[in-house]
Every structure is written in structure tokens, then in C-alpha cells.
């Protein structure tokens with residue numbers, strides 16, 4: 001599904017060069033659950049943003065189902081993200097002014113065709129993440145764990161091919177973290193491809209495969225199951 | 226389909242606006258004040274139009290008035306007060322040279338003459354006029370007889386009363402054939418006018434006594450000059466052309482050379498309309514300028530608050546880009562917010578602008594103000610313009626953010 005070939009990333013800010021990724025190569029198959037592990041501040045988010053097409057590599061190729069995404073323009077990438085990618089961020093990134101339900105429906109604001117059963121689908125996802133009682137709450141009335149579960153439901157509303165999560169449990173206590181990871185297991189069981197970025201071993205171990213980065217390169221790959 | 230997604234987007238922008246009410250109110254304020262002023266001005270303009278229509282209808286579109294002396298009403302061009310410049314001979318001269326083009330009538334009007342009948346006494350205004358005067362002005366007789374050429378020729382002491390004068394003098398007698406005293410001179414009541422109501426300036430048009438022009442000049446007013454000559458242009462002739470011909474005839478008789486000011490003044494409905502227009506021009510112009518200034522200042526405020534809100538909502542923009550919003554989607558969203566807030570401001574402005582339109586004419590009837598749907602039309606157009614014009618910059622800034630810039 002995914003193939004990175006020699007992906008490099010260097011930030012250029014205020015005339016300073018910050019090389020972060022020095023040439024990353026790996027593949028992810030359809031339906032895989034992969035964790036990318038690295039210590040803090042070493043380019044995990046950078047890599048995930050590139051995988052999510054939120055940022056472009058300075059060099060290298062990013063093949064998604066055979067298409068080189070580095071060659072697509074902004075509009076094409078936006079449409080691809082809307083259709084094929086779901087994002088879960090460390091800080092949830094929910095819109096506090098609208099209800100839980102509307103947060104989940106938000107990606108549909110940008111789809112070409114609005115699904116007829118959108119509402120039922122959102123409610124179903126909400127029950128999957130165990131928040132059926134909170135449909136009409138505003139996100140800031142929920143706990144961190146609950147907010148992250150809403151964010152997961154939002155990421156799934158468009159039936160994405162790929163779920164990308166950047167430290168999804170980074171801001172949560174261990175109980176909430178456990179709940180989130182269980183949901184990820186469930187999503188994976190239903191056949192979706194997941195890439196999780198984390199610096200925590202326990203989180204990474206829930207995946208089928210761990211890719212460890214070091215010095216901006218792939219240091220090691222472990223297959224767990 | 227398209228409409229539904231637009232509605233969803235609209236609801237979304239409403240939620241954004243409602244989520245910070247203080248900002249929303251600030252953003253609306255300029256448009257509200259601007260549109261309020263604009264509504265007021267549009268209302269006044271409509272009022273002026275309406276008043277001109279009333280005057281036109283009252284004066285008659287084909288009639289004009291020649292006043293003795295230069296501009297008595299205008300206070301303009303020379304010889305003000307020299308009201309003795311139009312003679313009966315001028316009237317006769319106009320009749321003999323231009324009677325194929327217009328009907329001329331002479332009249333003198335004076336206020337405050339005593340009327341008596343038996344023990345009843347009152348005051349009224351006296352109109353001394355000829356038979357043509359009644360025709361030109363379409364003053365019709367309700368009962369009795371009109372004044373005829375014989376009355377004028379023989380300087381008869383006969384009169385026609387308006388119904389207010391009748392009410393003031395007679396209780397339940399039939400006035401026709403009775404003798405009344407005008408300025409202590411006996412007159413016989415020959416007829417009664419049909420009621421005419423009040424004119425646009427509020428005068429009671431039925432509080433009059435009409436007598437033959439000759440009788441008025443010789444026996445009541447003791448004068449050989451006429452204050453006004455009215456004329457009605459016949460079908461097929463142009464009022465403005467005839468007006469110039471009249472000016473020519475009178476200038477020649479009064480020995481006034483080219484370029485010199487005339488010692489008379491010709492008024493036509495067009496002239497009156499222009500006067501009303503001119504008198505209200507400054508108010509309207511000032512109003513428009515104020516409204517535009519308010520809209521502009523309001524627009525600047527709106528733009529800056531929206532710019533502020535773009536930087537406050539960078540994370541939101543980043544998230545939306547991540548979940549698939551294109552640059553255009555973000556642009557449209559922020560522009561829609563700007564337009565929505567501006568239109569909400571318009572709604573407020575129109576409400577506050579309509580209040581004076583409906584209330585002011587009741588409190589101060591001399592201020593012309595009238596309702597017109599143009600208030601809504603202009604309000605909508607201008608607030609839409611403000612929303613678009615001042616929303617573009619913030620919307621562009623929001624849409625140009627790259628997803629990771631916005632998410633960081």
C-alpha cells in the first residue's frame with residue numbers, strides 16, 4: 001500500500017537548516033498495523049505528516065497504491081486526505097464550538113458526495129468508541145480519553161484506507177490509553193491499515209510490526225505477530 | 226445536492242460566528258450603523274420623490290404660475306417685493322398672443338379678510354380671479370352657479386364660497402342668493418365649491434372666498450396689478466417651450482433686455498420638483514457619505530477582527546486541511562463568515578433604519594420620509610459588498626496556510 005523511497009526532510013527556518021530525516025525506506029502492506037518508534041524530538045511527527053501528505057519530503061518518493069504522492073498538487077492531496085486518510089492527533093484537535101456529533105461529521109463537509117446515512121454512521125462509530133451517551137455534548141465537557149475517542153470516530157467517518165495516529169495516547173492516563181489502544185485493535189481487526197507513531201514501547205507493541213528510527217533513518221524493523 | 230452542502234457550510238459559519246458573540250457584535254456594528262444610515266437616506270429620498278409626486282398631482286403636470294416680482298418664494302433673482310409688475314394688460318397680451326397654446330388666468334389672493342353674515346363673522350382668504358382661473362385650476366362648483374364672463378365684465382359683487390367658509394358663516398341656511406359682507410362690502414353668494422381638502426403643505430383649500438378679478442381689483446384690493454397669472458398648456462404643446470414664449474412676451478412688454486433678470490417669475494411643477502430636490506440634496510448627500518464612511522470603517526473593523534480570528538483559529542484551519550478541506554474550502558468558509566456577519570449587521574441596520582422611516586413622519590410631518598423596498602435592496606447589496614470586499618483578505622490569509630503551519 002505504502003512505499004517510502006529515500007525520503008529526506010530538512011526544515012529551513014530563519015535561514016537555518018535543520019535536517020531531520022536522512023533517507024527513510026520502508027513499506028506498509030494493506031491491512032497492516034505498524035508502529036513507528038523513536039525518541040522525542042527525532043522526527044516522528046515529521047514522518048507522520050509526510051505519510052499523511054500534510055507536508056512534502058525534501059527528497060525521495062512516496063508511493064501510495066502505486067501513485068507518487070509527491071507529484072500531486074494541493075487540491076488533489078486534500079481530496080486524497082479526505083477520502084483515504086484518517087488522522088488522530090496527540091492533542092485531539094476537536095472543534096469545541098460544535099457538538100460531538102458535528103465533530104464526527106466534520107470531514108463530510110468537504111466530501112464531494114454527502115453520504116445519505118451520515119448520521120447513523122456517526123452514531124454507530126460513537127457507540128463503537130463507547131460514547132453514545134455524549135452525542136450532543138461539547139468536546140470541552142469530555143475527559144481527554146473521551147475526546148480522543150471522538151477524534152477516532154471522526155477519523156473513521158469517511159471509511160479511510162489508512163488511519164494515521166501521532167502519539168494518540170501521549171496526553172492520556174494509562175486507563176484511557178488502554179481504552180484507546182483497544183479501539184485501535186478493534187479497527188485493525190476490521191481490516192483497516194493503521195500507522196501509529198509513538199515513543200512508548202508498550203504502545204508500539206500493540207502493533208504487528210515496529211519500525212524504529214534512529215538518526216533520521218530506519219534503525220530496525222521487528223515483526224511481532 | 227450543491228444547495229444542501231452550501232446550507233451545511235452556512236450553518237457551520239453561523240456556529241463559528243455565534244461562538245464568539247462579542248466579536249460578532251463588533252463585526253456587525255459598522256454594517257449595522259452604515260445600513261441604518263443608508264436606510265434613512267433611502268427613506269428620505271423616497272419621501273422626497275413622493276412629495277414631488279404629490280405636488281405634481283396638486284399643481285397639475287401641464288400648469289404653470291407666473292408671479293409678479295422676481296422670485297418671491299425663491300428669494301433669488303432681483304426685485305423682490307416689487308409685486309406690482311404684472312398688470313391686467315399683461316394678462317390680456319398673453320391671451321391675445323398665446324391663446325392657441327395655453328389658457329391664461331389671472332388671480333389675486335389675499336389673506337385675513339373679514340366675512341360677515343348676520344351675526345356670524347369670520348376671516349378667510351380672498352381669491353379674485355377670472356373664469357379661466359376656475360377652469361385652469363379645475364375648481365368645480367358643487368351647488369349654485371360659477372362666476373361667468375358677464376360677472377367679470379360688469380364688475381359684479383358676487384362670490385363663490387369654499388365649504389369651510391360656508392360652515393363658518395351659515396348654520397343651516399342655504400347660502401345661495403344670500404348677501405354677505407366681505408371687508409364690509411356686500412356680495413351675493415352665487416355658488417359653493419366642491420370640497421378640495423388640504424394641499425401638501427397643510428393649507429385648508431376650502432377656507433376661501435372667490436370673487437371676480439375685476440371686482441377684486443377695483444372694489445376690494447384697490448389695485449391695478451395682479452399677483453399671479455396661472456396658465457395651463459393645451460394638449461400637444463410642451464410646457465417648457467410655452468414657458469419660454471411667455472417669458473418672451475412679458476420681457477418685451479416690460480422692456481427687459483436679453484440677459485437682464487425678469488421682473489416676474491415663472492414656476493412649473495418641474496421647477497418645484499427641482500426646488501424640493503435641491504433643498505433635500507445636502508441632507509441626502511451627507512447621509513450617503515456618512516453611510517459609506519460607516520460601512521467603510523465598519524468593514525475595516527470587520528476585516529481586522531476576522532484576521533485576528535484567523536490567527537486564533539490556526540489549529541482549526543490545520544485540522545480542516547488535514548481532514549480534506551482544500552484551500553478553496555477554507556477561503557469560502559471565512560468569506561462566508563464575513564458575509565454572514567455583514568448580512569446580520571444589515572438586518573440590525575434595517576430594523577433601526579426602518580424605525581425613523583415609520584416614526585418620523587408621524588412626529589415631524591415636514592420631513593419627507595417614506596418606506597420603500599429599496600431599503601432592503603440597498604441594504605442587502607451594500608452589506609454583501611462589505612462582507613465580500615473586507616472578507617477576502619482574511620479568507621485569503623486563512624486559505625494560504627499550509628496544513629502543517631496550521632497544525633503546529
Ligand SMILES: Nc1ncnc2c1ncn2[C@@H]1O[C@H](COP(=O)(O)OP(=O)(O)OP(=O)(O)O)[C@@H](O)[C@H]1O
Nearest residue numbers: 011012013018020039040041042043044045046047
Ligand atoms: N517547522 C520546523 N522548522 C524547524 N525545525 C523543525 C520544524 N518542525 C520540527 N522541527 C525540528 O525537527 C525535529 C523533529 O521534530 P518532530 O516534531 O518531527 O519530532 P517528534 O519526534 O515528533 O517529537 P515529539 O516526540 O516531541 O513529538 C525537532 O528537532 C524539531 O525541532
Ligand SMILES: [Mg+2]
Nearest residue numbers: 044045046166
Ligand atoms: Mg511529535
